[in-house]
Each structure stands twice: as structure tokens, then as C-alpha cells.
Amino acid sequence: MARQEVLGVAEARRQLPDLLAGFSRGSADSVYLGAHRKAVGVLVPVRVYDELRGEREHAVEDAVGSLRAEGLEPSSVATELAGLFASGRITAGQMEAMLLAYHRAA
The missing domain is CATH 1.10.8 (Helicase, Ruva Protein; domain 3)
Structure with missing residues (x-):
């Protein structure tokens, strides 16, 4: 399975409202968080x-x-x-x- 792009803190902060809206609409896509293209965490929908x-x-x-x-x-x-x-x-x-x-x- 190929990994998605890794969002840095600033980019994740900017995209957070849209990411949460996507989760609310039923998206099951994970969002990788980190720095320098190295994931250190992942944001997933509650379900x-x-x-x-x-x-x-x-x-x-x-x-x-x-x-x-x-x-x-x-x-x-x-x-x-x-x-x-x-x-x-x-x-x-x-x-x-x-x-x-x-x-x-x-």
C-alpha cells in the first residue's frame, strides 16, 4: 500500500477544517502528519x-x-x-x- 503525502504542522493546521469536513462526510482516508516527508502520526476518522x-x-x-x-x-x-x-x-x-x-x- 502506497503512503499518502505527509503534511507538515503548518499545512495540517491550514487544512484541518477541510479534513474534518471530509471525515464528517464519510471519508475514511487517513492523513499522515510529520516533518520532512517523514510521518510521525496519523489522523483517522473516529469510525x-x-x-x-x-x-x-x-x-x-x-x-x-x-x-x-x-x-x-x-x-x-x-x-x-x-x-x-x-x-x-x-x-x-x-x-x-x-x-x-x-x-x-x-
Whole structure:
């Protein structure tokens, strides 16, 4: 998938009313934000964000269900990190690294 152009702060500020109007009209296009053509963030419509968050929550529910089917329960640390992942506060890679660090230290 090809990336869109990256808007700098000044350009994003100028285009923000039009971008929000596009989202209100149903546009699902993402808007990349950054500097020097390097994206550091992305602006997405709420419905796209909600869908992505729902997919994360569903993935966590599936993982917990698989554990329970094996007669196991996730640890309190795993449950906390899964919640952070599901809410979009950490990435899957960060969650994995934190879980590995926790279990190596234990």
C-alpha cells in the first residue's frame, strides 16, 4: 500500500477544517502528519479508529479464550498489558517485550 503525502504542522493546521469536513462526510482516508516527508502520526476518522480498537479488543478476547480453553488464566500483568494494547496505548511489540521482560525477571 502506497503512503499518502505527509503534511507538515503548518499545512495540517491550514487544512484541518477541510479534513474534518471530509471525515464528517464519510471519508475514511487517513492523513499522515510529520516533518520532512517523514510521518510521525496519523489522523483517522473516529469510525476507523473505533474499528481498529474493536479489532484489538477482539484479539485480546480470543487470546484469553484460548488460554481458558487450555485451563489457564492470564496473569494480572498479562491482563493489564492486554488492556493497554486493546485501548491502543501500547503496540503488540511493546506488549510482547514487556511480557518477556516480566517473565524473565520472575
